Each structure stands twice: as C-alpha cells, then as structure tokens.
Amino acid sequence: MKLRSDESLDRQIRFVIEADRLKTVARQSRITDSSRPENSAEHSWHLALMALALAGHAPAGTDLARVMAMLVVHDLVEIDAGDLFIYADAAAQARQEDAERAAADRIFAILPSPQAAELRALWDEFEERRTPEARFARALDRLQPMLLNMETGGGTWVAHGVATGAVLSKVKLIEEGSASLGAYARAMIALAVERGFLAPPG
C-alpha cells in the first residue's frame, strides 16, 4: 500500500503488514484449552504480558521496556524460518540459526534506516543473551511453554517423550535470567514427574 510521499511511513506500514504473517506460524505447544497449537504471534504477546506480571522477578535495575520490546520482535524471524522444537538435534539447531539470521536480514530491512538497525539490534541482543534484559526475556521464553505443558496434561513433554534431564538442562537458562523463576521451574518439573508427565530423572 503506497499512499503518500512519506517514504518512511510507507516502509513502517509494510513492516507491520509483513509481521502479520507471524500469526500463521505454529508452535509445538498447545494453548491451555488444548484446542489447537499456539502460534508465534500470540506466544510473543503472552511473553510480553509475563514481563509485566513477573517484572518483580527480574534482577534489580532491569529495563523492562527493553525486555518487552525484545519479546515483541524476537520471533519475527520465524516468518521465514519457522519454529523449531527446542529439543531438536544440534544439526537442526545450526541450520535454524542460519535461517533465522537470513530472515532477520530481510525482515528488519523493510523498516527505514536507522530504525531497521535499532530493531535488529533488539533481536541480536535477545539471541546473544549478554544483558540482564536479554537473559530475563529468554527466561520467560523458556518458562512459558512449561506452564502450557502443565496445563495440557504434559503437552509436548508427553507428546514427544521428552527426557526429564533434557527439560532440567533448559532450566539453567531460566535461572540465568531470574533466580526465583528458576526455582519455580525446578519445583514445577518435580510436580510434572509426580503427575507422570515426565519420567523420574535417572
């Protein structure tokens, strides 16, 4: 849609319309009523809401606005690359990383400069996990599918027969972002074992 002489606004609107496609990217987790798989757009919203609701569990001084901005853009690359199940093998993970970088190159460049670089930097920050903001955002991204699994009779853990050790290995990413949410995730996994969603760790 090209409506006016403001080239910047045209590009921003094109980016907004392109982003709509994230609503068609299916994830592995099902929503809490189990009716269908979650899509990556509503997942991103859920994470931004978690950033607000769980803000008190971020390290002191965490810039919540940057956490939210990161969460809103972090999955846009899946428009081209699709969603990869977190327990996929190393080769699949490496291919996915390449595809996501190429997608970031294409999608953020729809925006005018310097905004394209600014939003791309948010995506890079999330991926690199070096700042407290990125680590907290990443913790939420790991915690959310666990909550959905607990609400859907074990969800992807049961559907894919995921090993408890593999789930526990993901808790480190949560602990790095938030000590209290990491502890919560560990307690939740113990409960999942109790309920038979996960096998007792060997």
Next chain:
Amino acid sequence: MKLRSDESLDRQIRFVIEADRLKTVARQSRITDSSRPENSAEHSWHLALMALALAGHAPAGTDLARVMAMLVVHDLVEIDAGDLFIYADAAAQARQEDAERAAADRIFAILPSPQAAELRALWDEFEERRTPEARFARALDRLQPMLLNMETGGGTWVAHGVATGAVLSKVKLIEEGSASLGAYARAMIALAVERGFLAPPG
C-alpha cells in the same frame, strides 16, 4: 498450580495462565492471508509491534513503555466480555462497557496487591484516553483493523456493508493520538473508496 510458599508468585502465574484464554477470543477482522479471524491475543501483539514500528508518529515525549504495557493488557477483559464489533449500536456498546468493567474487576484482582491496582490502572488509562500515551495506543488500535481490511479485499467493511461515514468518524480517534497516522488513515479510506471496498461518501 500451587508450588511454593511465595503467594505472590503463585498469583502472578495464575494471572499468566488465565490470560492464555485471550487466544480463543475471535475478532471480526481476518488476518492478512484471509484464512481465519484474528484473535485478541495476537491482535494485542500486533499493536505492541506497531507501537515500536510507528513510535516516531507519537507526540514528542510520549512514554513508549507505557504505550506498550497498555496495549498488552487492554484486551484482557475480553476473556469474559468477548470482542464487540466497533460499529455495534449504542445499547450494545453500553452493555459491553459494563461487562468489561466487571471483567477488569475480576481479572486484574488475580494479581497480588499492589500490582493488581497498577495493571488495572493501565487498563483504566487506555479506556479514559486522557494521556498522550492512551491516545496513541488507542490510535494504533483503530488503525490496525483498517490495515487488515485493506489487505483482505475490504474485510469487515465489505462483510458488514459499513458506511464510509462511520469509518471516517473513527479516524478522529486516530488523529487525536497521532496527526500523521490520522492523515494516513484518511488517505487509506480514500483508496478503499477507489477500490470499491467502501461506497463514495454521500
């Protein structure tokens, strides 16, 4: 899910899980590939992304973090109240307002105090449209379905035979939040008339 002695965190997690239900609330607009109606959760994400992409069109000094936070929570009341088509009649609008207030009372109260009041205040601020942040957030909420209509052959305008005057009357809300986005919306409506999505204004 009650896992630990931290009553606050239990309530925050309960709020996050309750919020998941917004993914099942259907709106009138269809997503850009026309495959299905948009849901209110992914719509909220799209608006938060628009806040980032279109930040330059907010009045100088607008607190973008509060805009995003408002957009993330603004539709939660639809979990109980459902989504009302914006061209519904005045009686239906009044009933909807009552239902949404009751829903806000219930849903935000799941959170611990004082957080419950803080997030409820964001919802009130959005509804009251008194601050530049609320007016900008509201402008995005009005602009987004227009963009979807333009991408889906006229969308709800065509499906419901909406009068061009009714669409133009909603542009005021966009102009109040952002002069440049208001002008963009007017140009878009002119194009919609040209394309036959809307009748020439009488």
